[in-house]
Amino acid sequence: MSSRADSPILKGESVETTVKAGADMGNAEKGDNESSIVTLDPSEDPKSLPLARKWIIVLVICSAALCVTCTSSIAASAETGETGSFHVSKEVTILGVSLFVSGLGLGPLLLGPLSEFYGRNLVYWVSYTLFWLFSWPVAFAPNIAVFLVFRFLGGFSGAAFLSVAGGSVSDLFTNEHVANPMAVYTISPFIGPVVGPLISGFINQNLNWRWTYRVQLIWAFSEMIALVLLVPETYEPILVKRKAARIRKETGKDPASSSPDPHDKGVLRSILISCYKPFQLLAYERMALLLDLWNALVLGILYLAFQAFPIIFEQGHGFNVQSTGMSFLGIGFGMVLALASQPYWNRVYIREYQKYDGESPPEVRLLIGMPGGILVSLGLYWIAFTTFKGVHWILPIVGSIPFGIGILYVFTATFTYLVTAYRPMAASAMAGNSALRSAFAAGFPLFATQMYARLGTVGATALLAGLTTLMAPLPFIFYKYGSRIRSKSKFAIA
Template sequence: MGHDARQEAEESIEFTVSWDENDPMNPRNMSKARRWLITTIVSLGSLCVACTSSIYSTTYDQIEREFNSSRLVVTLGLSFFIWGLGLGPMILSPLSEFYGRRKIYIASFTLFVVWLIPCAVAKNIQTMLISRFFNGLAGSAFLSVAGGTVGDMFDRHELALPMMFYTATPFVGPEIGPLVGGFINEYSTWRWTFYVLLIWAGLELVSIVLFVPETYHPVLLRYKARKLRQDTGNEKWKAPTERSQRSMAQMIMQSMYRPILLLTMEPMCLSLCIFSALLLGILYLFFGAFQLTFSTVYGFSESQCGLCFIGLFVGMLCAILTDPFWRRNYMRLESAHKGRGNETNDFQPEWRLPPAILGGPLVTVGIFIFAWTIYPNVHWIAPIIGSAVFGAGTILVYSGIFTFLVDAYPTYAASALAANSFTRSSFGGAFPLFGIQMYDKLGYHWASSLLAFLTLLMAPFPYLFFKYGSQIRQKSRFATGER
């Protein structure tokens, strides 16, 4: 019996399809120009979706008047879109494991374009709100699946630059939205906001269909196994995924309940997810608060209020450009650890947290600068500098937390990121709903200060986990110190 089992195992290994050297089907063997073209297209898709989330905030005044709605109801259009973005990955990520990335891109981006149409031609606020939710749901594929496409095409040693290029887009997009939307809504009607998005998304969809092939390795190996079975007539050739017994329903259920398990049973995951969620909530709250404060205090027009987001944009860009420094710092921590004679278990996920340790105080300082420089007799550049410091801190916190979660929960990295995405979208959708009322009730200075105090409460957590994370992980049933 033991001999039969061993023979069967050897046969299954022998007939398991894998990549050959210089395999033409392997996406990593495509030319560098083609790989960068695909990276650019999926990154622009992510930028388009992120921009669509925030550009809506510039239409508030016109939609309020045309549909005779309150500001709170109109703001729901922003919240519903973000909640759709948070819900989508729970379903689309496991579906991409079955059908591959290309089919998910084409299906979801087609639906993204379709749901932009009722937004553009809406005759009442109900149509707008429902369309915005499904628009976010469809667009979420680019924020959940597209990062995997970049990883499919580049080896680990060359992944840093394309991945930095892609990961910048979900953060830069929300700042570009109000910047462009401010000019559209000052010189045209709000409907042109959505016509412009339709043109952009339509061109993006055509680019995906023409230039973005399937890159997901397990699905490509499945195609290769099918071709081998046809060519050889031998039905024993199988791809690794074809040997898996999991059904799609099981995968979708798992992708929905495991993030909840991580949030309820892992204090590190929960607190870091809340910190990043708080920052996204504040970022989306600012889309309403900026227009309120700069138009009231400085008398800025719609387009000038949009230009105020350049501060956030520049701050985020500066933080993204510090990435090589943090990589060197990571290598320094690793070599120092080995230098102390720790050859075993020479990998610590906590080494990913220094950017978040610096980012936490920057976020708080940035909001305080913004809060206490919003005076008519103080130059408008001062609060914009504060927003730039906040933007830089936000990116540093995000990059530290994202990479830490992936490394601390290597077996459940997708679930850890889904937990983060779910928490961020919950906060990101909820904060804009009370932002304007909070600024009206507390005043511009104390409303912003309240947000700063909330970030101050969360700022120590990255440092605490950097110092004590390895002990906490030893008691965890999900985390591990090794990759």
């Protein structure tokens, strides 16, 4: 779901990092003392890996991201059991979802910069190990305080796959071939929350609620093993530094400092910049703020659905927990349909690229957001006016299909536009997006029950649909006026 400086969406092109060395491998044998450039040979470039190997790496990374975001929502179906075991109200147990999502939003501010210094793999291994370890106290929590604290810590540590993992995808594929693997990666953080209630519903219908988190522990452990065994380091600056270290060891000649070298900035300074730059952008850039609010609203509604769907289907149609979990299949199916349409959008972008002689403006990326915004609103209106008890339960589920398609289209449009329009500080643009949408996703479930009790299923869902309708014109407006707005911005490219 967020990305940092080395995220795939932020890297439109491969990194061309070089390290000044006292001598390269060839010159070292000749005793040449002149400075040379250490680069990766074609055989050492991650992009030269066999296609099957690259796709295995992508699928492991995507499944790990899916596991993390799925963990955010599996708590929804376990809330009834938690209420009885911990003797607290339902509103308190909802914090299990909200605090985990809060951790997902804050984690990238720290984990993104660390990947620049230590590479992707070390961040993967450490963060995913902590994610797995912090899941143990959740599964065996003696009280609600322990449960909630470690839910937050689990989300914070698992956030590496929203800030770093996408970068591995762009490390592996050239610009011409990155679209499809990137689309697969993009869907994994968003379909994860949909899969959560589906899995959790089956578990909580038939087993004790604690098995929700025990199953998640087993899944996370298998992902951790796969990451260690199957995913190599792919971050080019780190690979170049390792090659320079080999040269030093084999020749005895000390490479000069790289230019630019992330270590020159310092870890603490990078983290500090990572924390304040995103909010500076939100404060001064109305275009970024509005698009981020649009994303935040859509993700907030998705997480609100974890409280709304049980009201619609359990109270309205007599579903049990297991069947309510399956009601999210409509949203998931919509996301899969959106992913299947990626080849069509690839052709659209190629035509636009050719129309502008290879210099297409960032606003072209908003084309997919136009139907996306319409489909999100259409799906919510459809759900709203089919929630009556006398209407067959399949109709609101069918209505959630366009909602699912629209979600992926909206995020794809916004992510790619922010990255291309704010390329000089694309990492901060995406971090601000992540922080804002995580705040909405954490807050919306907390008032869902009261809103649906006061307004009813039709009124509450129609209100949400109306809010998305107000935001739906954004891609049309910025497609037309975006270039004019960018020309007056001190952050966006002209």
